[in-house]
Amino acid sequence: MAPTAPKKRPSIRSKTSKSTSASTTTTNSGSGLISRPISLSSNSKKDKRTIKSSLFKHRIEKTHSTPTSKRRRPSKKLVSNLDSLADALPDIEEMSAGRASKAGVGKIKMDSLTSGKGLMRRREKVEVVERERFGRNLGLLMGSMNTSASMPTVVPKVEGEAPQPQPSATTKRFQALRAWIGETIDKDSAFEGK
Numbered sequence: 001m002a003p004t005a006p007k008k009r010p011s012i013r014s015k016t017s018k019s020t021s022a023s024t025t026t027t028n029s030g031s032g033l034i035s036r037p038i039s040l041s042s043n044s045k046k047d048k049r050t051i052k053s054s055l056f057k058h059r060i061e062k063t064h065s066t067p068t069s070k071r072r073r074p075s076k077k078l079v080s081n082l083d084s085l086a087d088a089l090p091d092i093e094e095m096s097a098g099r100a101s102k103a104g105v106g107k108i109k110m111d112s113l114t115s116g117k118g119l120m121r122r123r124e125k126v127e128v129v130e131r132e133r134f135g136r137n138l139g140l141l142m143g144s145m146n147t148s149a150s151m152p153t154v155v156p157k158v159e160g161e162a163p164q165p166q167p168s169a170t171t172k173r174f175q176a177l178r179a180w181i182g183e184t185i186d187k188d189s190a191f192e193g194k
Contacts, residue, residue: 141176
């Protein structure tokens with residue numbers, strides 16, 4: 001005989017209904033969903049109730065016996081670690097270089113001025129005031145440099161000594177800055193003599 005394809009395994013209910021139908025006659029219930037065997041012992045109400053409850057329990061147990069949650073196969077697992085996540089992010093140096101080139105050279109960034117009505121006028125006023133203040137400070141610095149440069153430094157010449165070198169431009173700037181800070185800073189009387 002030739003081999004045949006395996007059939008679906010018969011359920012317990014179909015097995016029991018076949019075995020009981022062979023021995024006794026069956027009748028359908030009013031709904032037509034469940035066929036109940038008629039046997040000699042099922043005449044009482046109690047027997048009918050137990051059969052009904054056992055069929056109900058069997059239906060409930062059968063539906064919940066199958067596993068509902070499927071496990072992910074190892075081949076489908078996500079492979080990620082911190083290094084791969086860090087590689088996906090853009091480099092900070094590239095971002096900062098892009099921002100610096102977009103910002104423009106010499107542009108004043110004002111965080112205190114929030115967006116709103118008349119923002120451009122307020123910003124322009126602040127920029128004008130800052131330019132004037134910067135010009136005054138620069139004038140004071142240059143004025144103190146000019147006064148220090150206009151005063152001739154008298155260096156007594158001693159026989160046998162080499163002439164002292166003249167201070168460079170950077171040292172003159174620092175001297176002017178120190179002089180300007182010394183004039184504008186508030187001094188306590190306790191430290192005035194020192």
